[in-house]
Amino acid sequence: MGNDRSLRRVIKSKNTVLIAILAAVVLMFYLLNSNYLSGDNLRGVMQSMSITGIMAVGAACLLIGGGIDLATSMEALFGGVLCGLLIKAGIPWPLSVLLTLAAGGLIGGAVAYLVAHLGMMPFIASIALSNVIRGVNLVMTNAQNVPVPTEGFWVLGSSNVLNIIPTPFVIMLILLVIYGLVLHKTQFGRNIYLIGGNQFAARLSGLSPKKIRTILYVNNGVLAAFSGIVVASRMHSASPSSLSDSQMDAITAAILGGVSFMGGSGGMGGCLIGILLLNFFNNGLNVLSLESHWQTIAQGALLIAALTMDYFNEKSREKSLKAGAALKQ
Amino acid sequence: MEQYLEFTGIGKAYPGVQALRDISFRCDGGEVLALLGENGAGKSTLLKILSGDTRPDEGGIIIDGRPQQFSAPYDAIKAGVSVIYQERQLVPAMSVMENIFLGEQPKTSLGTIDKKALRQSTQDIIDKFGLPIRPDELAGRLSVAYQQMVEIMKAYRRNSKIIAFDEPTAPLADAEIAILFDLIRRLKEEGRIVLYVSHRLSEIFRITDKIAVLKDGRFVKYLTTSRTNEQELIQAMVGRDIGDTYANLRRNDKLGDVLLEVCNLETEYLRDVSFTLRRGEVLGLAGLVGAGRTEVARAIFGADAILGGEIRFEGEAIDFSEPKDAIEAGIALCPEDRKDQGLVLWRSIRENITMPVLGRIRKGLFLDRAAEEHLAEEAIAKYAIRTPSINKIVRELSGGNQQKVILGRWTNSKMTTKLLILDEPTKGIDVGTKAEVYQMICDFAGEGFGVIFISSELTEVINVSDRIIVMRNGRVTGDVTRREATEESVLALAMTD
Ligand SMILES: Nc1ncnc2c1ncn2[C@@H]1O[C@H](COP(=O)(O)OP(=O)(O)OP(=O)(O)O)[C@@H](O)[C@H]1O
Ligand SMILES: [Mg+2]
Numbered sequence: 128m129g130n131d132r133s134l135r136r137v138i139k140s141k142n143t144v145l146i147a148i149l150a151a152v153v154l155m156f157y158l159l160n161s162n163y164l165s166g167d168n169l170r171g172v173m174q175s176m177s178i179t180g181i182m183a184v185g186a187a188c189l190l191i192g193g194g195i196d197l198a199t200s201m202e203a204l205f206g207g208v209l210c211g212l213l214i215k216a217g218i219p220w221p222l223s224v225l226l227t228l229a230a231g232g233l234i235g236g237a238v239a240y241l242v243a244h245l246g247m248m249p250f251i252a253s254i255a256l257s258n259v260i261r262g263v264n265l266v267m268t269n270a271q272n273v274p275v276p277t278e279g280f281w282v283l284g285s286s287n288v289l290n291i292i293p294t295p296f297v298i299m300l301i302l303l304v305i306y307g308l309v310l311h312k313t314q315f316g317r318n319i320y321l322i323g324g325n326q327f328a329a330r331l332s333g334l335s336p337k338k339i340r341t342i343l344y345v346n347n348g349v350l351a352a353f354s355g356i357v358v359a360s361r362m363h364s365a366s367p368s369s370l371s372d373s374q375m376d377a378i379t380a381a382i383l384g385g386v387s388f389m390g391g392s393g394g395m396g397g398c399l400i401g402i403l404l405l406n407f408f409n410n411g412l413n414v415l416s417l418e419s420h421w422q423t424i425a426q427g428a429l430l431i432a433a434l435t436m437d438y439f440n441e442k443s444r445e446k447s448l449k450a451g452a453a454l455k456q
Numbered sequence: 457m458e459q460y461l462e463f464t465g466i467g468k469a470y471p472g473v474q475a476l477r478d479i480s481f482r483c484d485g486g487e488v489l490a491l492l493g494e495n496g497a498g499k500s501t502l503l504k505i506l507s508g509d510t511r512p513d514e515g516g517i518i519i520d521g522r523p524q525q526f527s528a529p530y531d532a533i534k535a536g537v538s539v540i541y542q543e544r545q546l547v548p549a550m551s552v553m554e555n556i557f558l559g560e561q562p563k564t565s566l567g568t569i570d571k572k573a574l575r576q577s578t579q580d581i582i583d584k585f586g587l588p589i590r591p592d593e594l595a596g597r598l599s600v601a602y603q604q605m606v607e608i609m610k611a612y613r614r615n616s617k618i619i620a621f622d623e624p625t626a627p628l629a630d631a632e633i634a635i636l637f638d639l640i641r642r643l644k645e646e647g648r649i650v651l652y653v654s655h656r657l658s659e660i661f662r663i664t665d666k667i668a669v670l671k672d673g674r675f676v677k678y679l680t681t682s683r684t685n686e687q688e689l690i691q692a693m694v695g696r697d698i699g700d701t702y703a704n705l706r707r708n709d710k711l712g713d714v715l716l717e718v719c720n721l722e723t724e725y726l727r728d729v730s731f732t733l734r735r736g737e738v739l740g741l742a743g744l745v746g747a748g749r750t751e752v753a754r755a756i757f758g759a760d761a762i763l764g765g766e767i768r769f770e771g772e773a774i775d776f777s778e779p780k781d782a783i784e785a786g787i788a789l790c791p792e793d794r795k796d797q798g799l800v801l802w803r804s805i806r807e808n809i810t811m812p813v814l815g816r817i818r819k820g821l822f823l824d825r826a827a828e829e830h831l832a833e834e835a836i837a838k839y840a841i842r843t844p845s846i847n848k849i850v851r852e853l854s855g856g857n858q859q860k861v862i863l864g865r866w867t868n869s870k871m872t873t874k875l876l877i878l879d880e881p882t883k884g885i886d887v888g889t890k891a892e893v894y895q896m897i898c899d900f901a902g903e904g905f906g907v908i909f910i911s912s913e914l915t916e917v918i919n920v921s922d923r924i925i926v927m928r929n930g931r932v933t934g935d936v937t938r939r940e941a942t943e944e945s946v947l948a949l950a951m952t953d
Contacts, residue, residue: 312821312822312823313821313822313823314814314815314818314823317807317814317823318814320800320803320807321800321803321807321811324800324801324802324803325796325799325800325801327796327797328791328796328797328798328799328800328811329800329811330759330778330779331757331759331779331789331791331797331798332779332783332811332812332865333778333779333780333783333784333811333812334780334811335778335780391800391802391803392802
């Protein structure tokens with residue numbers, strides 16, 4: 128069908144715009160500081176982006192399904208701390224990792240319970256829970272870092288694939304591919320789009336919005352905990368309070384990548400671009416050694432830009448479709 | 457000065473469709489002009505251009521001899537145009553008077569809103585129309601019909617000389633339609649220009665003076681209502697003669713055993729509802745808007761909780777907690793409200809059609825894309841959905857075509873439905889396709905399944921159903937066969953307590 132192609136082209140063209148912006152950002156910082164694209168710096172960006180990236184995968188799925196969890200980065204810190212403590216208590220590290228992932232899932236389930244079953248507003252429920260988790264993290268650790276001297280454990284965060292690409296980055300890519308397949312090819316993935324698009328219609332069509340959304344919250348908790356584990360593995364120590372100023376990073380990355388704040392649209396391709404964009408931007412500010420307060424301002428501005436883009440995206444889908452058809456003719 | 461509205465050479469393209477092409481015609485003050493055409497013919501698009509909501513690619517609008525340039529709805533309102541869409545535009549959390557005077561509320565000398573003047577002016581307008589509405593009532597609390605009246609009063613207050621209605625009667629019951637028509641006649645007597653879109657031909661003959669027929673985005677015919685008839689209109693609209701819809705229906709007369717038995721059903725809205733449906737039967741549910749017909753459907757389908765009584769399906773008592781279980785048992789409900797309950801507007805036709813049967817079109821872990829596309833193509837052919845592609849986003853279809861997508865979903869060939877419940881299935885659908893829908897209903901019953909057919913259009917329920925249950929205020933007030941039923945008798949049952 129002729130129109131299929133034009134539709135695909137539009138989707139591509141949306142990502143094309145994002146890629147162009149990404150290229151512009153990278154070029155700009157490169158011109159400002161030629162070290163920006165050095166191998167060492169690139170590996171650094173890959174390292175740090177995989178942390179937000181792994182979280183962004185869960186956050187994006189959740190957003191598509193019409194949910195949101197503002198406690199995600201607290202869940203990540205919790206994951207790192209818990210895993211560190213378990214290893215310190217003598218539990219073999221692979222088992223500690225699994226237990227921590229399960230605990231992350233439980234926290235996600237708690238958010239789901241408040242939101243999907245008790246009907247609380249996701250923003251409020253997850254912010255409240257975020258404070259609880261922050262407190263728990265500090266109590267568990269006495270507000271001290273938890274060193275993790277187990278060398279085996281370091282492999283998740285500190286090793287390289289083929290001696291050059293950071294392992295976490297590869298893990299992130301694999302996750303993006305798997306979740307991309309799930310979203311676009313499977314029934315469960317389709318269900319996520321449908322409940323995010325109109326949960327009432329979805330329920331009347333035999334879907335279970337509550338159940339699906341619960342799974343998405345649990346999944347988000349597991350991935351958050353995993354990203355915290357990766358940080359701990361890379362730092363060889365778990366901190367109860369770092370990362371917290373990147374509270375919104377995962378969500379920002381997803382929305383930058385075209386996942387709609389309103390639910391029902393977006394995908395992993397865009398999500399990857401969003402992750403790249405956010406991290407190259409943040410890293411660029413670092414490389415310029417801008418004062419950190421200014422960095423905070425710039426990051427806030429980027430989030431606003433992302434939300435604005437989302438707004439225009441919703442409104443202008445009609446327009447972009449038209450552009451797509453015009454291209455074809 | 458002479459009042460008139462003229463469209464000159466209007467053209468408008470959307471991706472893959474030329475929605476309007478060189479539309480030119482004129483409408484005079486004191487006239488009601490019907491805009492007629494099949495689903496997707498371009499009627500709503502023309503009204504959106506008139507209201508400044510959409511800009512035409514070509515052509516323009518002339519009002520009283522002056523060419524107009526509307527770049528936003530505000531310009532159109534200033535030029536004296538009000539368009540009343542099918543979806544209400546009122547602010548539900550505001551009172552009637554605030555809605556009517558939205559943006560132009562009378563001020564006191566201190567600059568605050570002069571509530572007293574506001575209330576008085578609103579009451580004056582309400583009295584003029586003779587309606588039982590209070591100025592302080594919240595708009596969201598009013599019935600759909602009265603909300604529409606408030607919109608008309610708003611247009612009246614703005615002193616709009618052009619008032620257009622897009623399928624205003626779709627959500628209304630007959631009594632309410634009578635009130636609406638009185639209002640329209642009043643507007644006409646005052647010399648205003650009224651544009652009227654509807655798929656119900658009987659209304660066109662009741663209320664309009666002139667008829668402009670659109671087909672595939674073109675202007676094909678201009679007629680004077682008093683000098684034409686239904687055949688000629690249908691011929692112009694559809695391009696062929698479809699004959700007498702009801703007489704031509706191939707019905708099923710072989711009834712089987714009892715398929716569904718509803719005994720003393722009670723829910724939040726229903727009291728003591730009982731009826732039976734046999735295999736091969738089309739059971740109509742008639743009643744005024746709010747009589748509880750939709751609630752009966754939702755209770756059977758597991759969408760609302762059952763508080764008392766029993767429902768037996770194929771001899772077994774059922775009480776589904778989720779629609780999912782009902783679908784698995786072989787019950788399908790095509791819901792009434794297409795925007796809220798029916799469609800996922802931002803997703804494609806294909807995705808909307810396969811929603812309830814995704815589990816049946818899997819190939820291993822993945823969805824079978826080819827099977828999915830096949831189902832969508834089938835529905836498009838079956839209901840003549842006008843679209844350039846199965847991947848078009850449903851939001852961009854015309855109203856009637858959206859309705860056809862929902863029908864296509866609930867009657868797709870992967871469904872294993874034994875009881876099909878259709879709640880206002882022909883809402884906004886054109887005459888040609890209506891006949892197809894009626895035939896689909898009869899054929900479905902003919903295969904030994906059951907159909908519950910809910911409709912507010914009396915003629916249609918009475919003529920398509922084998923038996924008609926009449927409801928009022930959550931109770932059953934009548935149970936008549938097609939042979940016994942007349943519009944008067946059913947209406948009487950729908951209004952008696
Ligand atoms: N926003 C849009 N984007 C793309 N196509 C559109 C859009 N709005 C309308 N169309 C297309 O324009 C054509 C005319 O639509 P329109 O809504 O005017 O039909 P209509 O005559 O009002 O039909 P109905 O009787 O079903 O309401 C249709 O083919 C429709 O798909
Ligand atoms: Mg329309």
